[in-house]
Amino acid sequence: MFISTARWAATPAGNAVVADKSDAAVEEECGMKGEQARGFRPAIILTVVLFFLWGMANNLNDILIAQFRRAFSLSDFETSFVQQAFYIGYFVFAIPAAIVARKRGYKTAIVIGLTLYGIGALLFYPAGHYGEYRYFLAALFVIASGLAFLETTANPLIAELGDPAGAARRLTLAQAANPVGTVAGVLIGKYFILSELGHDPAQIAVMAPAARTALLREEVAAVQLPYLAIGLVVLAVAVAALLVRFPRHRDEAEGAGLAGVASVLRQPVLRFAVIAQFFYVGAQVGLWSYTIRYAQANVAGMIERSAADYLFASLVLFGIGRFVGSALMARIASATLLAVFATVAALLTLVAAFVGGEPGLWALVAASFFMSVQFPTIFALGLRGLGPLAQSGASLIVMAIIGGAVLTGAMGRVSDLAGINMALLVPVLSFAVVLSFARMAARRA
Template sequence: MTDSPGTGKNLLLPLILITSLFFLWGLANHLNDILLTQFKKVFSLTDLKAGLVQSAFYLGYFLLAIPAALWMKRFGYRAGVVFGLLLYGLGALLFYPAAQVREYSVFLMALFVIASGLAFLETSANPLIIAMGDPATAERRLNFAQSFNPLGAITGVLIGREFILSGNEPSAEELAAMSASQLEQFYQAESHAVQGPYMVLAAVVLCGALLVWLARFPRVATQPAVDGGAGSWSDYRWLLANGRFMAGVMAQFFYVGAQVCIWAFMIRYGQEAMPGTGEKTLAVYVLASLVVFMLGRFVATALMARVRASWLMGVYAAINMGLCAIALLWPSHSGLLALVASCFFMSLMFPTIFALSVKGLGERTKAGSSLLIMAIVGGAVLSALMGWVSDLTSIHTALVVPLACFAVVAAYARSADRHLVAQQPVIQRRSMETSL
């Protein structure tokens, strides 16, 4: 069912449902941080191989983002949301057989299917939040919606800590002393721990798909693009030739890489920096980082009423370069706290880069959104790179990877801010001419 575009009550339920998607993909993303630790234990993985959890996940974004945009061109935003939720639910269901056969490759396939669903959700939800409101406040509105993403992330870590991580961490010597049957029992219990949480998640996500399908949405969410509109191949050719837009795509690639590197390896960093500290204790630091990330989103949304989003992002990126340097040079409890603090300053980056990049794209917004979602593959590439550097050196030395990523974000923010400042007189002149 659809409704004509409107405000107030007409938009309340659609906004609630679409905002809930930010919660759901935050939950899935940060369950991965727990899975990385769990699979490293169950399958005795190196840091590089453990990083494949994130690589398989974010590869789904890369491969499905353009198909998601083309799907929305044909069927509209809401159809993209429903299809994405169905894929998400299917991937969660695949965790049951994956745990039964206890094959790492099957788990990676399940994660890929989940991420494919999330590619549809993010490609549709981000521009839909922007479309359902005043373009002048798009950055603030998207930052507010994204503020619910950390709530999902916190929930994911809590679920993982309580229902997946057992706290049973036998040393290599203790494993060697176990009989074959004891070893099999240990690995089976640790592998099956993921089944319950993911079955519940599948049920919630599939119910969400039904609610979105039945709810009334404004026409902007349900109408397909007109011929030659957003999502056509000509749009992609135009966007790829647009240097300012592609700079945003590049910044998103490196930002997501930094975010994934920090969260995926935070427990691993704590194990090196604070020897003897258990996985459940270190999961509390991940939880704390998500809390400050959530607070950072709300603070950034408030600050954007007073300062330019691009300027604020540049300041935050510079601060995070310093915090990564502290964690790199002083691997200790202080270094771990620096990584936690960096999450406060990461909080505004994804939605701000997204909103700045799609501003003014008009009918090319769906296509532009898909390329920005494809840039999430930075999480796959750079987390694997950090794992490789860690295997060659140490996990704290590998923090040079997110440090370099924040440098790229800072450069983009400075460029975007200069462009906005230069454009202000033009915008003000056009506004005066319109009023006359």
């Protein structure tokens, strides 16, 4: 959803939600006209880079799950700790990041976020040296804490940088960098982390102890250099941010604070939107986290590097779905389109669960197309009509991303007990919740 001038609420997927505001009001609030804002062009470019960087970090996790499962001989539930550590970091630092951005300004929040991101990536090197899973989880938590600062800051910053009439165009450009980052993350993982050779647990178990130890050490060490390079690049961007001029952020206090949260919780659509977002994020993160695992379990002889191609295809379809969904919304009510996409995603996931094999794998890949519009549409429908309470409502919906940790863990537990195919029933349930929300929002509309 795009309009010419807006206040934007940041989301973990690089999406944005808008609350209408007149051009004059935004110009007055930002303290700049379009001509004055030309001096902030470096800040716009740097902020676009942020969208790329956090997209890359998010989808590298899907590669790490496959790598760590073999390297540390983990169960599916234990591999879900990757996403749990990551999304708990988001959950814990989202509110502190917003406070820092409001009190100390955009530049401070961005530099802190990039510094934490860079440090977390560099921590992969000592974690690989010691070869303990818990150290990698701690490093992922630090990365996610930095991303919480970046995502809380980037969307409202893009809206304020430059002529208010061009806010939608600037945000569209910035969001285009996010899927590019997600694809880059998968490609980095495929070619620089995942092994060209397949080693299933049975093969590893029969190796001589010395050979098995050497192989597993090599698998753990494979993540060191890619994350070292990422950490150095991110810290270089942090130094660049110190040298770039940013506008002064002015926060509007109306509807903020505990009173605003208490008021907005009395809105039934908003309450249901928080629940729906919890389940949707859990479904998205869970499906992508276990795509490689599913491919290996359902297609004989599939190795991790080949299975990563299906994750890559999922992300490409997800990006295409964003554009198609946006075009369809010009003709179809957003709640109706959300209901259709959630239904089709649930049906495709059911095919993956009960048919399996290559048909099931392609059904799982195709489901990503129909996940594409769900996050931003839930967000927008939940905030509809809240007025000055929109910021408080947005904060609650953003916190619902903790579903990525909870439901990925649930899928891992079900997979250990009943197999990876049956674990897909967790996202099927999640899409059913989204469908119920869409029907309620349609009735309210």
